[in-house]
Amino acid sequence: MLKIENLHATVDGKQILNGLNLTIPSGEIHAIMGPNGSGKSTLSYVLAGREGYEVTEGSVTFGDLDLLAMEPEERAVAGVFLAFQAPVELPGVGNANFLRTALNAVRRAKGEAEIDAIQFLKLARARMKVLNMPDDMLKRPVNVGFSGGEKKRNEMLQMALLTPKLALLDETDSGLDIDALKLVSDTVNALRGPDFSALVITHYQRLLNHIVPDRVHVLSAGRIVKSGGPELAQELEVSGYGAIQASAA
Amino acid sequence: MAAVTETIEAVQAVNDGGYKWGFETDIEMDFAPKGLNEDIVRFISAKKKEPAWLLEWRLKAYRHWLTMEVPHWAAVSHPPIDFQDAFYYAAPKQGPKSLDEVDPELLKTYAKLGIPLKEQAILAGVEGAGDSPSEGGRMPIAVDAVFDSVSVATSYKERLAKDGIVFCAISEAVQTHPELVQQYLGSVVPQGDNFYAALNSAVFTDGSFVYIPKGVKCPMELSTYFRINAKSTGQFERTLIIADEGSTVSYLEGCTAPMRDENQLHAAVVELVALDDASIKYSTVQNWYPGDAEGKGGIYNFVTKRAACRGKRSKVSWTQVETGSAITWKYPSCLLIGDDSVGEFYSVAITNNRQQADTGTKMFHIGQRTRSTIVSKGISAGHGQNTYRGLVKISPKASGARNFTQCDSLLIGDQCGAHTVPYIENRCMTAKVEHEATTSRIAEDQLFYCRSRGLSQEDAVGMIVNGFCREVLKELPMEFAVEAQKLLQISLEGSVG
């Protein structure tokens, strides 16, 4: 269970999150929607522990862990996975090597045996087939020269391999065609279960037709201003954010 | 696969951070008196039972050295070296006559060094332990080990002899193959070439000698491990490799030294000769003691390495991973004399703490359609200073010559320096030269991306640095590549965060 209480955060001295409260029980998928600049990406970076995103007030617990006190890699091995809006390129670092190193870091933390290169390739290839990724994407350097769609699929491959307890999807739908969108949602849906929860951050309702959330929250000026069921997303699609921001103000 | 795993384990066993090769071996040593004069040169020559021509050759070098000045133009700085305050000859007292007599202390040393484990059996004198080249599906490695001034053991000799390959200590080759030594010694790096080469020519004590006969593809990697053990000694090894027409050889060298407060001098000379259609691949993993974080101690690594591609279509490829030494000053070079000959230089150099490296290559295009490739990756961390210095020179007759140079620097922290000084001199209209250089750092978002996938800060740095060096590391033989990757990461410990 993820519990965010009264979260305030600044970036470059600018206040972005202003007392955000949010609880995601295990097994649930929540969506956060909101206009540009409302703090959506900041929230995902704060949860993943990116430097430069300074928490000035509030707390975040994940199960019984104080998430904010942990290093980024500690959060990762504890089961938090951030699918980046703009996946980072790592020149010269082979994708397979990167994925296996990450997977083994997570497995070590879980007390599981590390897997060797052969086992890994088997596992990765199976997942890639599902994601419609060609084999050579394992050999290429991480995200270097990948198209936008390939990068997003590579994020989904990582998520599928690392099987997180909490997935943070930061506008994973941006710039995807309908087929790719379907692959993303299939990957998330396949992970659904009593021990998996997700926070889907999106600007549009489109993705939520494929990943049906349990709850939808509207973020504005760094706070949740409205919450509701999946129908809220449809409502927003029709009326836009303006009405809600106005009523919240 | 097995070999790789073994090497990984061997490497892991000896490194949990910091310089793990800094042990000192307690062996009875035989020293020449401190200092340098003609008598010392004669003493060394006598110890080695050398023929008169070689003594004369050494004395000529010594007399020339006296007229030379210490070079000071490289972008490195160090206090003046007192050449009289060092031993020029140090040898284990029990000079091993055969592999059976190898001092057990020495074998422990190799175990700690992580010399491919199979070879320890050979070095320990287990006869025939290595005489089946392809057991376990891996290629064996023949090893020559040079301990301070002497070659202590060479393995796989008999197996190699079947193909007519000579792989032995150069002091031995002087006795057994004097005509080859006399013909080629100093033919690529003349005695007076530079200050340190002259010094080496006067006092070199040992090193490896390789001769690959016509048409022979050397069936295994040849390897030399160098170690400076004794105090106040310099190491002056001399390596000579001759690849006769149509032959092929891959040679590796690795180096370590104990941790000491004083600076020790390593001034080697390596000469390679490739005749028609011959190919030599020379790989180095240099991990001499770099000194401590404040810059105390460490090896001065002043080395002259040069290859003569004399034959048509001959090829020499230098690959180096330079992680150690307080100061490194070396420019493995190629004289591309034969038409269509090829020179390559792949280099990774890391400087951390107070290390300084000034390294690069010189490619002399003399023959027609000669080609060269230079890929240099410099990594600076801590207060390290890293300089790439290279020359591409194309003579008027080298029509159709080609060079491509890629020269990248990575800076970690804002206390270090990265410098690129390429010289391009072209006197041939039909030649084509391309040079590219870049400077970058490890981006914060790259680190965060790796960490958000569960990698520790240091693993993330290691992975990104290895990625940066990939084009070079892939040129190394498999066993060395794994070792080199580990070394890179260890060398950068404490440099981030």
Place this chain on the structure above:
Amino acid sequence: MTAVTGTGPAAFLGRHEGLRGRLPGAALPWVEALRDRSAAAFRAQGFPTRRVEAWKYTDLAVVNASVFGEPLTGVDDALALPPAAGPRAVFVDGRFRADLSALEGLPFTVENLASALPRLESRLGALVRPEEQALAALNGMLFEDGLVVTVPDGVAGGVLELFSFATESERAPAFHPRHLVQLGANASLTLVETAAGPATARYMHNPVFEIEVAEGGRMNHGRLQQEGRDAFFLSTVYARVQAGGTYDNFTMNAGSRLARNEIHVALCGPKAECHMNGVQLLADGQHADTTTALDHAAPDCSSRQTYKTVLSGKSRGVFQGKILVRQIAQKTDGYQMNQALLLSPDAEIDSKPQLEIYADDVKCSHGATVGELDAEQIFFLRSRGIPLEQAKAILVEAFLTEAVEAVADEAIRDAVSRAVTGWWQRQGIQGGIEAA
């Protein structure tokens, strides 16, 4: 005037001694001190030999061995200049010629150094490092005149042309003008400089520029070096740019027997910028050297350099370019490219691009290429019916275009374009281009 014979540094040092008390500013102690300091620096260095790293590829032995004399004074040559199209300052043999200049009604101040000297104590020599640059030391010892431009804050100065002519003379004059340009905050100026002389006259033109660009200022400096083919053109430019300011330099090195175009730019305030571009066009017997040193001494600055050299006949081209990024200069963006095209088997190009980096968060790169005209491209053009010579001309122009197009200022770009075309046509007539 003292008749000076002899060669090398001794002759110049002797001239300084001989003219003591007669050179401009002799009554000003600070000028005398500057000349003495320069003389000491020149005495210590002489004409640098190739053992000096900065002169590795350019041999001044021929300069060292030549006899030079004084420029004649007071001789009014019938110098036929077209009427001025715009503001221009004209120097003949290094001396300002008011009669040939047109400087009325400018929104900024233009003076000649010899008369402005008493007011220049804080400016003259502020940027010059005589102990490191021997030719600037020589200039500091013997300068007589020069251009002094002062553009006040916020003033858009427009275009000013600077002509330097040498006259036909048996005396092989050596002249050392010192030009000072100061741009106030947010001021701008385009200075288009042409240096030319008689085709066969021997002379030495050794100008030094000191250029200060204040916050937000913008200086465009175009230089067309078309000196006579027996001349020595030895030029050193120093520029210092403050926050948000820009210094752009384009140099065409086409004339002279031996030319050295040395440029030192220091970016001293955040977000300062520098663009340095140039072409070197060399025919038989010529030697041209462009040496740049870019000092990134403040954060967030950017620099761009593109230099192209075309060599024909027995000529030699040199490019040396150093980018220094100091520890404080984080977020530096530095780029440099130098390319050479060899049109003759007797030509030689030497290139030494150099990076010296002490800050980690920087983007710096350089590239260098050397080659001949692409045979496939020539073939393609010919297969479309274009004759060989024209095909080559098209490709050489294409090669040079990149450097020329990088010139932001239209006045300079046009001038350069014309000069490049003119040079190329002359090569064609002289048959200077060998068959590929």
